[in-house]
Amino acid sequence: MMNVLTRKLEAFGPLPDADRxxxxxxxxxxxxxxxxxxxxxEGEAPSDVNLILEGFACRYKTxxxxxxxxxxxxxxxxFCDLHVFILKAMDHTxxxxxxxxxxxxxxxxxxxxxxxxxxxxxxxxxALVDExxxxxxxVNVGARKAEHRVAHLxxxxxxxxxxxxxxxxxxxxxxxxxxxxxxxxxxxSVHVNRVLQRLRRDGLITLKGKHLVILDxxxxxxxxGFNPNYLHLPxxxxxSEQSL
Amino acid sequence: MMNVLTRKLEAFGPLPDADRxxxxxxxxxxxxxxxxxxxxxEGEAPSDVNLILEGFACRYKTxxxxxxxxxxxxxxxxFCDLHVFILKAMDHTxxxxxxxxxxxxxxxxxxxxxxxxxxxxxxxxxALVDExxxxxxxVNVGARKAEHRVAHLxxxxxxxxxxxxxxxxxxxxxxxxxxxxxxxxxxxSVHVNRVLQRLRRDGLITLKGKHLVILDxxxxxxxxGFNPNYLHLPxxxxxSEQSL
DNA sequence: CGTACTATTGATAGATATCAACGCTGGTGG
DNA sequence: CCACCAGCGTTGATATCTATCAATAGTACG
Numbered sequence: 001m002m003n004v005l006t007r008k009l010e011a012f013g014p015l016p017d018a019d020r021x022x023x024x025x026x027x028x029x030x031x032x033x034x035x036x037x038x039x040x041x042e043g044e045a046p047s048d049v050n051l052i053l054e055g056f057a058c059r060y061k062t063x064x065x066x067x068x069x070x071x072x073x074x075x076x077x078x079f080c081d082l083h084v085f086i087l088k089a090m091d092h093t094x095x096x097x098x099x100x101x102x103x104x105x106x107x108x109x110x111x112x113x114x115x116x117x118x119x120x121x122x123x124x125x126x127a128l129v130d131e132x133x134x135x136x137x138x139v140n141v142g143a144r145k146a147e148h149r150v151a152h153l154x155x156x157x158x159x160x161x162x163x164x165x166x167x168x169x170x171x172x173x174x175x176x177x178x179x180x181x182x183x184x185x186x187x188x189s190v191h192v193n194r195v196l197q198r199l200r201r202d203g204l205i206t207l208k209g210k211h212l213v214i215l216d217x218x219x220x221x222x223x224x225g226f227n228p229n230y231l232h233l234p235x236x237x238x239x240s241e242q243s244l
Numbered sequence: 245m246m247n248v249l250t251r252k253l254e255a256f257g258p259l260p261d262a263d264r265x266x267x268x269x270x271x272x273x274x275x276x277x278x279x280x281x282x283x284x285x286e287g288e289a290p291s292d293v294n295l296i297l298e299g300f301a302c303r304y305k306t307x308x309x310x311x312x313x314x315x316x317x318x319x320x321x322x323f324c325d326l327h328v329f330i331l332k333a334m335d336h337t338x339x340x341x342x343x344x345x346x347x348x349x350x351x352x353x354x355x356x357x358x359x360x361x362x363x364x365x366x367x368x369x370x371a372l373v374d375e376x377x378x379x380x381x382x383v384n385v386g387a388r389k390a391e392h393r394v395a396h397l398x399x400x401x402x403x404x405x406x407x408x409x410x411x412x413x414x415x416x417x418x419x420x421x422x423x424x425x426x427x428x429x430x431x432x433s434v435h436v437n438r439v440l441q442r443l444r445r446d447g448l449i450t451l452k453g454k455h456l457v458i459l460d461x462x463x464x465x466x467x468x469g470f471n472p473n474y475l476h477l478p479x480x481x482x483x484s485e486q487s488l
Numbered sequence: 489c490g491t492a493c494t495a496t497t498g499a500t501a502g503a504t505a506t507c508a509a510c511g512c513t514g515g516t517g518g
Numbered sequence: 519c520c521a522c523c524a525g526c527g528t529t530g531a532t533a534t535c536t537a538t539c540a541a542t543a544g545t546a547c548g
Contacts, residue, residue, distance in 0.1 A: 177493085177494065177495090178495065178496095189494090189495085190495095190496085190497090193495065193496060193497090194496090194497095196495095197496085
């Protein structure tokens with residue numbers, strides 16, 4: 001079974017066997033981290049790069065009145081901070097949401113990885129996709145209404161998790177509380193709850209505990225105005241399953 | 245007088261004289277572009293990089309119901325799309341807001357620039373600051389209320405324009421309509437209008453036509469919860485002018 | 489089998505959007 | 519140089535959405 005990092009980077013394009021072997025080396029030793037643990041705090045300047053192997057983490061900021069905004073989800077295969085080589089201090093905090101397993105990759109090893117052209121290109125691609133995703137989140141929160149925000153997020157995660165093999169058809173584990181969804185979408189947890197009920201009532205999803213089933217992916221995508229172009233994945237087979 | 249690009253890049257650190265001379269070459273020939281003109285459209289894959297020399301441009305997306313979300317302002321010294329070398333197609337559109345003067349820098353020239361270590365580092369820094377700014381905009385729209393959103397944006401622009409020498413004390417030209425501010429902040433133009441009136445009534449700003457005066461920068465920053473760390477500028481002299 | 493989150497529900501308040509009209513201003517052509 | 523026009527800014531009245539507050543019900547975990 002391919003590791004999540006290799007799997008993610010190969011979403012951009014195939015890697016030489018030597019690169020794959022190197023990537024297998026890089027992802028250890030792993031470290032288990034509990035839920036709701038800060039990995040890097042605003043103001044710090046870590047020298048290593050964290051990579052998520054299992055579980056969900058996030059970037060967030062808290063504003064003076066206490067409101068928290070989650071600015072990104074980090075799922076298996078995602079790097080936390082390829083930045084850090086240039087900037088002096090983090091301007092936000094990175095924390096686990098669920099229990100996670102994480103690797104700390106030393107700076108030197110990242111540089112060694114960047115020597116390999118295929119990997120370097122894949123790193124670039126990953127960073128650009130992260131930024132595009134951030135833009136899409138801004139659209140989500142700034143322009144869409146509550147139902148669409150949540151639906152759009154679920155569509156995005158379906159594709160991202162599919163890329164690293166963490167879906168089962170249109171089903172996946174979403175180890176996130178409603179309060180965390182609220183901090184992500186700029187809503188209240190009460191309102192997120194009501195939105196989820198509407199999505200269930202409309203036959204779009206099933207969500208029980210952490211177990212999400214997207215009952216009609218085509219309809220959920222149409223409903224939320226989801227356009228996957230910003231994820232910059234290679235052409236899919238069934239580009240759009242169209243309506244029905 | 246130093247050109248805006250050099251000025252912006254030197255906000256990160258001084259450049260060798262040779263680099264400066266090179267940058268002077270790179271920013272021509274200039275091109276004048278009217279307001280509200282698309283420079284690059286979603287779906288296209290341009291081979292050149294656009295640099296803004298004068299005026300304001302933006303990144304935006306339009307969602308199916310017709311709502312537009314502006315995701316970034318591009319001010320003099322900002323690159324539009326250093327990305328494009330890796331990704332196949334733009335996932336958003338770039339357009340002028342005001343009349344602009346722009347340079348198209350050919351791919352080859354960008355690569356030549358990247359050969360120079362100081363410039364390459366400055367480019368990296370600029371790209372990372374762009375991303376950090378995007379995160380802050382997500383916080384703005386997702387977590388702050390209307391008055392604070394607008395005030396925060398004005399504080400950010402004060403610093404960004406200061407960097408490239410486009411302020412006069414706490415005064416600058418803001419060539420943006422209220423409708424565009426609305427598309428930026430996720431509000432309605434009517435509501436932006438009312439917010440601006442409140443900021444005026446509270447003695448925080450003066451805004452007549454395109455001419456903005458920040459009457460009490462310290463208070464405006466405190467009011468909006470503005471923390472400049474995400475712009476990653478070098479230490480300022482008067483780090484915080486404190487209250488009054 | 490408690491205990492503490494997490495999810496759910498109902499009632500109400502508050503913020504922001506929507507709709508519609510009018511006034512201003514800067515630019516353009518006569 | 520003036521008069522007109524179109525876009526922008528402003529205002530008021532009302533509708534909607536989303537937040538807030540508060541209580542109850544589930545659920546998972548030790």
